[in-house]
Amino acid sequence: MTPAWTRAQALRSLTLWSVAVAFALGLTAQVGFFTHQVKLAEPVLGATGAGWLVGVTGLAGLLGRLLLAWVADRIALRGYAAAIFATQALALVLIAITPGAPVLVGMTFVYGFCLGQITTLSPIIVRREFGAASFGTVYGVAGTVIQLSSAFGPALYGIARDLFGSYPPVLAIAAGFELAALATVLVGGRSVTRKRNTG
DSSP states (O other), X not given: OOOOOOHHHHHTOHHHHHHHHHHHHHHHHHHHHHHSHHHHHHHHHHHHHHHHHHHHHHHXXXXXXXXXXXXXXXXXXXXXXXXXXXXXXXXXXXXXXXXXXXXXXXXXXXXXXXXXXXXXXXHHHHXXXXXXXXXXXXXXXXXXXXXXXXXXXXXXXXXXXXXXXXSHHHHHHHHHHHHHHHHHHHHHHHHHHHHHHHO
16 A cells, blocks of 8 residues: 655655646646736637637547546556647647648647646646555645646747737747746656655
């Protein structure tokens, strides 16, 4: 049986902080994007089209979550999370550099498909790596960091939009957040591997 972690032990663990920081970065970018989605899409799709795009994004998120539920017990979760962060970064860059409805709609669907998984992956990773007995204590810390950070996403998008005067530079910055999340979640994965090999 996996020994229980105390909150103090978890706070000193790179394993925990790699999850908290990675998903804080990813969800900060993600929450900001979806808060500004209508504003970003309306000049291209019109008000009605932007509204439909929001609905399609929600459907994509549901499909992504169903896929994760199907595969979660059979995959390396940190590597999967890194692939999702990379996909989101690519989608943001393509939206930023390729004007027009087809790319906007297609890449927003891809980004939304990833949304349904990113919001669920962090508790699954914590449960797997820290054990059921410690889940509440450990994820309480990670979840607080993630939610506190992601709450600033809409404001950061808005400040950057006002600063640069358009959304493409903002999306490029958000893609940088996604790539930083990718690197962080993989670094934490190496620490877990070392712990298992020496423990």
